[in-house]
Amino acid sequence: MKLKPGLPPARNLIIAVPWFWLALFFLLPFLFVLKISLSEPTLAQPPYMDLIREIEDGFVTLVINFSNYQLLLEDSLYLSALWGSLKVAGISTLFCLLIGYPMAYAIARSPVHWRLPLLMLIILPFWTSFLIRIYAWIGILKTNGLLNNLLMGMGLIDSPLEIMHTPIAVYIGVVYNYLPFVVLPLYATLIRLDLTLLEAAADLGCRPWKQFLLITLPLSMPGVLAGSMLVFIPVMGEFVIPDLLGGPNTLMLGKLMWTEFFSNKDWPLASSLAALLLVALILPFVLLRHFERRAEEAST
Amino acid sequence: MKKLFQTLLPSLLLTGATASAAQELHIYNWSDYIAEDTIENFEKATGIDVVYDVYDANEVMEAKLLAGRSGYDLIFPTARPFAERHIKADLYQPLDKSQLEGLDNLDPVIMKSLASIDAENAHLVPYMWGSSGIGYNVEKVREVLGDDMPKDTWRLLFDPEIVAKLASCGVTLMDDPTEVLVAANIYRGADADDFSKAGIAGASETVAAVRPHIRYFHSSQYINDLANGDICVAHGYSGDVLQARDRAAEAGNGVEIAYAVPSEGALVWTDVMAIPADAPNPGPAHAFINYLLKPDVIAPITDYVAYANANRAATELVDEEIRNDPGIYPPANTQAKLRETPTPSEREIRALNRSWTRVKTGQ
Numbered sequence: 001m002k003l004k005p006g007l008p009p010a011r012n013l014i015i016a017v018p019w020f021w022l023a024l025f026f027l028l029p030f031l032f033v034l035k036i037s038l039s040e041p042t043l044a045q046p047p048y049m050d051l052i053r054e055i056e057d058g059f060v061t062l063v064i065n066f067s068n069y070q071l072l073l074e075d076s077l078y079l080s081a082l083w084g085s086l087k088v089a090g091i092s093t094l095f096c097l098l099i100g101y102p103m104a105y106a107i108a109r110s111p112v113h114w115r116l117p118l119l120m121l122i123i124l125p126f127w128t129s130f131l132i133r134i135y136a137w138i139g140i141l142k143t144n145g146l147l148n149n150l151l152m153g154m155g156l157i158d159s160p161l162e163i164m165h166t167p168i169a170v171y172i173g174v175v176y177n178y179l180p181f182v183v184l185p186l187y188a189t190l191i192r193l194d195l196t197l198l199e200a201a202a203d204l205g206c207r208p209w210k211q212f213l214l215i216t217l218p219l220s221m222p223g224v225l226a227g228s229m230l231v232f233i234p235v236m237g238e239f240v241i242p243d244l245l246g247g248p249n250t251l252m253l254g255k256l257m258w259t260e261f262f263s264n265k266d267w268p269l270a271s272s273l274a275a276l277l278l279v280a281l282i283l284p285f286v287l288l289r290h291f292e293r294r295a296e297e298a299s300t
Numbered sequence: 301m302k303k304l305f306q307t308l309l310p311s312l313l314l315t316g317a318t319a320s321a322a323q324e325l326h327i328y329n330w331s332d333y334i335a336e337d338t339i340e341n342f343e344k345a346t347g348i349d350v351v352y353d354v355y356d357a358n359e360v361m362e363a364k365l366l367a368g369r370s371g372y373d374l375i376f377p378t379a380r381p382f383a384e385r386h387i388k389a390d391l392y393q394p395l396d397k398s399q400l401e402g403l404d405n406l407d408p409v410i411m412k413s414l415a416s417i418d419a420e421n422a423h424l425v426p427y428m429w430g431s432s433g434i435g436y437n438v439e440k441v442r443e444v445l446g447d448d449m450p451k452d453t454w455r456l457l458f459d460p461e462i463v464a465k466l467a468s469c470g471v472t473l474m475d476d477p478t479e480v481l482v483a484a485n486i487y488r489g490a491d492a493d494d495f496s497k498a499g500i501a502g503a504s505e506t507v508a509a510v511r512p513h514i515r516y517f518h519s520s521q522y523i524n525d526l527a528n529g530d531i532c533v534a535h536g537y538s539g540d541v542l543q544a545r546d547r548a549a550e551a552g553n554g555v556e557i558a559y560a561v562p563s564e565g566a567l568v569w570t571d572v573m574a575i576p577a578d579a580p581n582p583g584p585a586h587a588f589i590n591y592l593l594k595p596d597v598i599a600p601i602t603d604y605v606a607y608a609n610a611n612r613a614a615t616e617l618v619d620e621e622i623r624n625d626p627g628i629y630p631p632a633n634t635q636a637k638l639r640e641t642p643t644p645s646e647r648e649i650r651a652l653n654r655s656w657t658r659v660k661t662g663q
Contacts, residue, residue, distance in 0.1 A: 043389045043646060044389050045368045045389065046366060046367055046368060047366045075654070077657060077663060084661075143531075144529060165515055248660045248661065250661070251657075256657065262357070262359035262360060262363050263477070264653045264654075265366065
């Protein structure tokens with residue numbers, strides 16, 4: 001998207017505002033991170049060396065250090081963490097879709113006066129702090145927690161289930177927390193769906209499940225994609241949920257970044273990890289845009 | 301507009317004047333690490349306004365300090381390795397000892413030990429000290445291991461056979477590579493401060509052998525979980541385990557918690573007070589250190605936090621039950637088993653941390 005010189009000035013101005021916003025609050029901080037990722041750690045305030053150093057009066061030298069990126073690629077720990085984050089984000093997104101799609105579908109097909117209350121029920125938990133809701137899950141899932149006491153009280157199990165501090169707890173927390181981000185965009189696409197298409201299909205003898213597969217699902221793809229992005233991207237960098245609910249074997253980029261930044265005081269390496277995460281997130285976006293364009297070109 | 305300024309200006313000047321008249325002090329300390337009324341009493345006694353923030357890990361405080369202009373006037377780092385490397389990096393200002401009374405009351409053994417990282421005790425005043433050992437649920441461990449269970453040994457945390465049996469009731473380790481890997485070195489009979497490649501690898505292997513049975517790695521979560529009976533053995537700080545014991549007693553849930561210093565040897569640590577080099581209000585910071593040096597001020601803090609202070613004149617003022625608790629004021633034969641936390645070099649720390657992440661995640 002480029003500013004065209006022929007546009008009326010007011011419109012230029014309106015487009016400039018988000019670009020200015022992105023440059024100031026995204027591009028500029030990222031350049032800082034990039035700068036730190038190319039420096040060397042040292043014990044000082046701040047704990048990294050300047051890229052531009054004075055060697056003697058008036059003479060300066062630019063020292064760029066790529067060894068952080070080299071370590072990221074050489075040490076399997078970091079690629080395993082990237083894989084761990086991809087896995088958690090991917091599986092969580094899938095479960096969010098599997099649970100969120102029927103929910104959005106049911107709300108969109110429910111009587112008009114029911115829709116608003118049902119949507120409110122989806123949004124309502126967000127009025128409580130995110131941290132409190134995750135702590136509530138600790139209370140439910142832990143060994144002496146609500147779930148185990150309930151199941152043992154009912155005589156369904158003899159010994160408590162070990163869910164807390166396992167990957168299952170992380171998935172429960174992530175799916176619970178990000179579910180509304182899938183339901184809302186899906187609802188928005190499903191509610192706009194032209195129902196006469198389904199009627200026409202039915203008139204022509206198409207069975208309900210085939211109507212869904214051939215008409216509803218393809219037409220709701222924009223909602224599926226938007227919802228998936230809204231879950232996948234933040235979960236890739238998620239730190240709080242795996243830290244609170246996860247166990248020792250949850251290896252994700254967010255936590256590794258914390259270790260490098262706080263425990264190792266290695267800001268350059270933490271910054272390189274942040275840059276790696278950004279690339280890992282932007283790549284699917286670029287590919288998606290590319291395929292969308294090709295689809296658009298093919299359809300015209 | 302001009303009129304508005306004319307009416308506002310005097311009041312602006314006035315607020316500016318009052319703000320500079322009242323002295324401010326920004327303190328950054330560990331959570332749950334001071335008596336409930338200490339700050340209030342200090343404000344009453346001196347008229348200084350205190351802004352009190354807390355952290356739950358040295359690393360969090362250190363990151364703010366390293367970023368610069370943290371705005372804090374007084375911090376409470378652990379002496380080794382944190383305060384030690386901050387002194388090396390010139391992050392603290394030297395204390396003006398003419399503003400401090402009662403430095404003579406501080407335990408000479410602790411002062412001498414601190415002098416090895418802080419020449420002539422120029423920057424640091426000791427606050428509290430304690431050990432890290434094993435906290436356990438007496439009844440649950442007996443249930444699993446029988447009446448002849450081992451009590452004061454690292455085997456409860458590092459012997460794969462024992463830990464596998466205890467896994468069902470919950471075993472936890474601290475999330476701290478130095479604490480855990482040094483303890484593992486002590487357990488397997490290696491030098492505690494062997495931070496060579498082989499030393500770190502050996503200690504990591506010891507931890508990796510029990511890792512499948514470890515419920516989680518965390519340095520404060522175990523306080524609540526021990527008290528509630530959610531876990532039965534925890535690697536923890538003396539005072540924290542004793543807090544868990546007291547919370548369980550208060551809750552009256554029948555959970556009995558005990559603290560043991562392993563007979564193979566355990567680490568002792570000292571938390572200190574220091575004034576950052578860029579502290580905006582060093583004067584009030586000195587006033588606060590001076591206040592905490594008073595025996596009748598520091599003794600009630602020890603009563604509250606269950607850690608021993610470094611002030612010898614205060615010991616007799618400490619509550620008798622606390623003073624006689626071997627977990628807080630260890631007797632001579634236990635003290636002989638305690639050793640200073642060794643300090644790895646910067647390179648060794650990174651090797652330790654990366655090896656630690658591997659061990660924890662089973663990579």
